[in-house]
Amino acid sequence: MLSPYLRLRHLRCFLETARLGSLTAASQTLHISQPAVSKTIQELEEILGAQLFDRTGRRVMLTDAGRVYQSHAGAALADLERAQRLVLDPPKQRPKVSVGVLPNAATGVLPTAALAYRKTHSHVLIDIRTGPNWLLLSLLREGQLDFVVGKSPPANNSEGLSFRRLYWERVVPVVRRGHALLHQDWDYTDLMRYPLMLPPEGALISGSVRSWLHSVGIGDPEPAYESISPGFGREVVLNSETVWFVSEGVVRSEIEAGILAILPIRNELLGGSVGITLREGSGLSDEAAELISALEETAVQLEA
DSSP: OOOTTOOHHHHHHHHHHHHHSOHHHHHHHHTSOHHHHHHHHHHHHHHHTSOOEEEETTEEEEOHHHHHHHHHHHHHHHHHHHHHHHHHSOOOOOOEEEEEEOHHHHTTHHHHHHHHHHTTOTTSEEEEEEOOHHHHHHHHHTTSOSEEEEEOOOGGGOTTEEEEEEEEEOEEEEEETTOGGGGSOOOGGGGGGSOEEEOOTTSTTHHHHHHHHHHTTOOSOOOSEEOOOHHHHHHHHHTSSOEEEEEGGGGHHHHHTTSEEEOOOOOTTSOEEEEEEEETTOOOOHHHHHHHHHHHHHHHHHHO
């Protein structure tokens, strides 16, 4: 328990004397007499029940107890001074937009829109949260997110939410450059000869991928991997013969760079709308509304 006799003057006298190594120098810095400094330090030593300085001649040296006390007392006084500044002159709060983003939008439309937005809104903090769809929608409902960018919410998890479409995005099978299926005529059932990476059940694109596989004669696929992790998927595909069914936006940069390639298929059943999910009836800040406008402009450019 902190002693009720301890005062800020005790800390200031002690810390200045420890810093300067001299009672006289400390008294000059604090604008009080040298005897007053000496008396204040004696009071502090009595309060603590420990000698803080060895006094030899005009110099004073910290004892072991003094060094311990200095390390903590200095931090405590600095915290008190900072607390006082924050109360007397509180910092201005930066406006912030909190956005949840699914992987397919995290590497495409949102970064492009955010860079354009920053040119005219450099004072705004853009707080990006990633995670599974159910978590982001939960955070949106709780008010921790202003909106979510990604696929439309599933019907069983859309209550209280509204969806604005930005663009249609394909789900595509991708392989590494040089994959055998890129250099031969092949049948859809040939996919069964290669490791498949499919979205796990519960992922928004899982149903459409499995429906397409069923429609081409692969009714009960046995995937080697189930994952929606962009980092894991890229590494596995780049270093194996795996065929990865993934939203095109997740791998757009790798496809444009020629690192990954899309297998040519008829994909009428593969894809879905990417857009913005909002809480119904909740107002948006001007900053959030303007970021949404930037997203809409970027989406128009992507679809052009």
